[in-house]
Amino acid sequence: MPTTERTARLKNRCRFKHVAGGEYVDPGVKAGVERARLITQAHKENIGEPTSIIRAKGLENILKKITIHIQDDELIVGANTEHPDYFPMYPELSYFSTMDMVESHYCDHKEEMAEIAEYWKPYTIQRKAEKYFTPEEIGIMYSATTVQPPMFVTAFSSIVPNYESVIEDGLLKRIEVVEQKIADAEEEIRKSPWNAPEKLHYLDKIDQWQAMLIAMKAVVGWAQRHARLAKIIAENFLTDPKRKEELLEISDICRHVPAYPARGLKDAMQSKWFTFLLCHSIERYSSGYGHKEDKLLWPFYKKSVIEKNEQPMTREEAVELFECERLKVSEHGSTKGRQLREFFAGSNDLFILTLGGINPDGSDASNDCTNAILEAAENIVTTEPSIAFRWNEKGNVETKKRVFNCIKKGFGFPSIKNDELNTQQLIKYFNVPEEIARDWALVLCMSPGITGRRGTQKTRSEGGSDVYPAKVMEIALTNGFDEFFTNMQLGPETGNAEEFTSFDQVWEAVKLQLRYAIELSLRSKDVGRIMESRYLCCPFISSIDDGCVEKGLDGNELAEVANPWHNIIGGSVVVVDSMAAIKKLVFDEKKYSMKELMDALRNNWEGKEEMRLDFWNAPKFGNDDPYADEIATKYYDLIADEWKRNTTYSGTFPLPLAQSVAGYIVNGPKTNATANGRHAGEALDDGGISPYMGCDKNGPTAVLKSVSKINGSKHKGILLNQRLSTVLMNSDAGFDLWHAYMKTWHGLGIDHVQFNVISSEEMKAAQIEPEKHTDTLVRIAGYSAKFIDLARYSQDTIIARTEQDLAAG
Amino acid sequence: MATCKECKFITPSPTGDPSTGICLVDRMQLAETQKTKTAIRGKMVQKSMESCPKFEAGESWKDIKNLI
Numbered sequence: 114m115p116t117t118e119r120t121a122r123l124k125n126r127c128r129f130k131h132v133a134g135g136e137y138v139d140p141g142v143k144a145g146v147e148r149a150r151l152i153t154q155a156h157k158e159n160i161g162e163p164t165s166i167i168r169a170k171g172l173e174n175i176l177k178k179i180t181i182h183i184q185d186d187e188l189i190v191g192a193n194t195e196h197p198d199y200f201p202m203y204p205e206l207s208y209f210s211t212m213d214m215v216e217s218h219y220c221d222h223k224e225e226m227a228e229i230a231e232y233w234k235p236y237t238i239q240r241k242a243e244k245y246f247t248p249e250e251i252g253i254m255y256s257a258t259t260v261q262p263p264m265f266v267t268a269f270s271s272i273v274p275n276y277e278s279v280i281e282d283g284l285l286k287r288i289e290v291v292e293q294k295i296a297d298a299e300e301e302i303r304k305s306p307w308n309a310p311e312k313l314h315y316l317d318k319i320d321q322w323q324a325m326l327i328a329m330k331a332v333v334g335w336a337q338r339h340a341r342l343a344k345i346i347a348e349n350f351l352t353d354p355k356r357k358e359e360l361l362e363i364s365d366i367c368r369h370v371p372a373y374p375a376r377g378l379k380d381a382m383q384s385k386w387f388t389f390l391l392c393h394s395i396e397r398y399s400s401g402y403g404h405k406e407d408k409l410l411w412p413f414y415k416k417s418v419i420e421k422n423e424q425p426m427t428r429e430e431a432v433e434l435f436e437c438e439r440l441k442v443s444e445h446g447s448t449k450g451r452q453l454r455e456f457f458a459g460s461n462d463l464f465i466l467t468l469g470g471i472n473p474d475g476s477d478a479s480n481d482c483t484n485a486i487l488e489a490a491e492n493i494v495t496t497e498p499s500i501a502f503r504w505n506e507k508g509n510v511e512t513k514k515r516v517f518n519c520i521k522k523g524f525g526f527p528s529i530k531n532d533e534l535n536t537q538q539l540i541k542y543f544n545v546p547e548e549i550a551r552d553w554a555l556v557l558c559m560s561p562g563i564t565g566r567r568g569t570q571k572t573r574s575e576g577g578s579d580v581y582p583a584k585v586m587e588i589a590l591t592n593g594f595d596e597f598f599t600n601m602q603l604g605p606e607t608g609n610a611e612e613f614t615s616f617d618q619v620w621e622a623v624k625l626q627l628r629y630a631i632e633l634s635l636r637s638k639d640v641g642r643i644m645e646s647r648y649l650c651c652p653f654i655s656s657i658d659d660g661c662v663e664k665g666l667d668g669n670e671l672a673e674v675a676n677p678w679h680n681i682i683g684g685s686v687v688v689v690d691s692m693a694a695i696k697k698l699v700f701d702e703k704k705y706s707m708k709e710l711m712d713a714l715r716n717n718w719e720g721k722e723e724m725r726l727d728f729w730n731a732p733k734f735g736n737d738d739p740y741a742d743e744i745a746t747k748y749y750d751l752i753a754d755e756w757k758r759n760t761t762y763s764g765t766f767p768l769p770l771a772q773s774v775a776g777y778i779v780n781g782p783k784t785n786a787t788a789n790g791r792h793a794g795e796a797l798d799d800g801g802i803s804p805y806m807g808c809d810k811n812g813p814t815a816v817l818k819s820v821s822k823i824n825g826s827k828h829k830g831i832l833l834n835q836r837l838s839t840v841l842m843n844s845d846a847g848f849d850l851w852h853a854y855m856k857t858w859h860g861l862g863i864d865h866v867q868f869n870v871i872s873s874e875e876m877k878a879a880q881i882e883p884e885k886h887t888d889t890l891v892r893i894a895g896y897s898a899k900f901i902d903l904a905r906y907s908q909d910t911i912i913a914r915t916e917q918d919l920a921a922g
Numbered sequence: 923m924a925t926c927k928e929c930k931f932i933t934p935s936p937t938g939d940p941s942t943g944i945c946l947v948d949r950m951q952l953a954e955t956q957k958t959k960t961a962i963r964g965k966m967v968q969k970s971m972e973s974c975p976k977f978e979a980g981e982s983w984k985d986i987k988n989l990i
């Protein structure tokens with residue numbers, strides 16, 4: 114139940130922007146045209162200026178002229194579009210994505226938007242980057258079969274904004290710092306004697322700093338517009354004295370932040386929200402809600418809620434504010450190409466915040482602010498933002514109980530990450546100092562990155578993008594040619610499996626196909642990165658990073674702290690189980706030949722049910738079975754080693770991150786029958802290391818034991834989905850049983866786990882009478898969704914997951 | 923003559939490329955051993971292609987049951 118009548122009303126009228134089957138569920142959702150119109154206008158007026166200045170003037174024009182609005186009951190104000198029903202468009206990113214939107218029923222301004230799309234076509238990063246690839250490579254990438262299409266066509270990105278510098282400094286102070294940098298540079302270039310190699314670099318830097326100034330001043334002006342609007346509404350349109358007072362306070366807050374440092378919790382929340390809108394949605398589109406919220410807000414929570422000396426408020430008011438935040442996020446419309454809307458079936462975007470863990474000094478970081486955020490999530494019941502909880506041995510039991518309460522209610526979050534393992538990874542692979550590493554948050558669903566004033570991730574070209582392993586294995590058996598879905602050569606010619614005479618040959622073919630997919634995908638990210646830094650400068654995002662300000666560099670260009678990762682999405686366990694079955698039945702026992710297997714796969718096991726059952730019943734991962742687990746260990750080591758061969762833009766190798774989002778659903782129909790006994794078009798495995806649906810038969814501890822054999826420290830993350838019994842979780846012993854399970858999980862050094870706590874009966878009932886189950890949430894993978902917003906095919910994959918009995922061990 | 927583009931079984935292209943899509947019409951019920959119920963054989967189609975005999979006019983987004 115929402116904590117107050119206000120949040121109940123806000124929830125009731127919230128314009129949720131989640132998608133189902135690739136489309137927005139709410140029929141009122143539309144594409145807003147103002148951002149696209151305003152950035153185009155500024156581009157035309159400033160063409161010829163340095164890119165950073167053009168981009169800054171584009172942002173300035175948007176912030177000066179975009180329609181702003183404040184809705185009834187809101188305590189946090191500001192939006193990314195001219196209307197609460199809308200999402201913005203980004204014609205400067207991808208021509209395809211824009212045209213796709215123009216052709217869709219979301220766009221009411223078809224003629225104008227088509228004109229805008231055509232204007233931008235040569236300037237888009239899509240067109241700039243495409244020329245560095247052959248038509249064949251473009252065909253492979255755009256088919257989304259072995260690799261995700263590159264961000265220069267999907268327009269997808271992710272970022273962790275430097276919230277700390279805005280909240281702690283305020284923008285006016287940062288403006289002064291940048292002005293001083295320009296003054297110092299001007300002085301330097303005039304010093305005698307003239308020395309070109311030492312001075313000429315200042316020219317670009319002066320442009321970058323000038324762009325930062327334009328952007329920051331525009332942001333302050335935009336916040337002042339909100340201050341004025343709140344005051345106008347309060348003084349002219351309201352009779353309710355309480356709301357009038359609230360709006361005058363909102364006006365005061367927007368006048369104060371982000372121009373000045375936040376005073377108390379209300380300022381900090383508003384400043385954070387403005388910064389989120391700018392970095393994730395107005396300057397450019399970036400997915401995510403990556404920040405360590407409890408740590409960031411704790412000083413202000415203390416001042417307002419505990420000590421009550423700045424913007425004093427009760428604890429209940431703080432919880433209400435966090436509920437308002439959850440509803441703002443739910444209403445926030447993000448623009449994704451259709452491929453990505455399908456990939457996040459049931460969700461709006463990958464909004465995920467991080468809580469828990471430890472402080473830089475090693476003490477428990479969970480505090481009453483953590484508890485209030487969890488309480489708000491428990492009360493308001495929205496799928497977004499999702500929460501990741503850093504499970505540390507030092508974490509207090511009270512907070513862990515609140516984590517349990519959310520999980521027990523079936524939210525699917527918090528998902529749990531191993532704090533010690535993830536901190537060590539940042540130290541070991543990316544040379545992050547320990548105190549900074551201890552402040553990590555998830556950048557998107559699964560990948561840790563640093564937070565703070567400098568060096569946070571600015572673009573998905575640093576970490577992100579996907580390889581799809583089940584399809585890679587499929588073409589490894591067919592000489593790199595996709596006979597099933599595209600009829601294209603998707604990889605190198607590594608031989609036809611009919612001719613393979615040893616298991617090593619199968620392994621080698623998979624390795625080489627994987628290598629090709631990885632390298633193509635990495636190259637596309639780095640080409641995209643160069644195009645971003647040349648043509649997609651983000652002066653505001655750069656202005657709030659201490660490193661970018663110090664060095665006069667754009668955030669896309671500067672890679673101060675490397676954080677490269679690469680997703681291996683849905684299908685890893687299909688590969689492992691298929692390999693195990695081939696090894697056992699073809700090469701160990703010689704019951705079938707490779708030719709027989711390939712015939713059966715090509716014919717989707719038709720007329721070969723007995724043979725399919727042999728492959729289906731071969732050793733499967735997730736049962737603590739050494740035969741399958743040995744192959745799994747080898748496979749996860751292989752992918753880590755294959756990525757390790759490469760060096761990316763930021764100067765080091767990426768770590769793989771095995772997970773699935775809804776890729777296990779979307780990629781099922783693109784993948785032919787597989788040797789684990791799966792049919793063509795059947796879903797893939799639903800995590801990064803979750804046993805295949807229905808194949809884990811030896812209980813939850815056996816799953817953990819299988820997973821613990823994988824060396825998780827070589828990976829950025831490995832997603833494990835588990836489904837637990839509702840009866841048990843809701844029993845008196847629920848917390849103790851779950852806590853004991855979590856201790857085993859932690860003791861085994863496993864990276865991640867997340868839970869669905871919902872019975873098959875409830876899900877089946879929701880399929881029959883969806884209108885009675887509007888608040889039934891489920892965990893897909895990396896995010897949660899309303900069960901009724903999933904298509905039947907997707908719903909069935911959740912029902913199909915094995916319900917584990919914690920009491921059985 | 924109708925084209926694939928008007929068919930309700932088509933879902934969006936993987937890149938947002940307005941000229942391609944994925945046909946999801948071909949479905950099969952799975953054996954009892956499988957925990958999921960349906961398999962969908964996807965097929966890449968050009969939206970300029972003429973429709974096949976299974977064509978059903980409509981827009982996929984309007985009927986979530988047809989989606990994945």
Ligand code: SF4
Binds near residue numbers: 929972974975
């Ligand atoms: S017309 Fe036929 S091939 Fe084309 S989308 Fe419809 S069912 Fe598929």
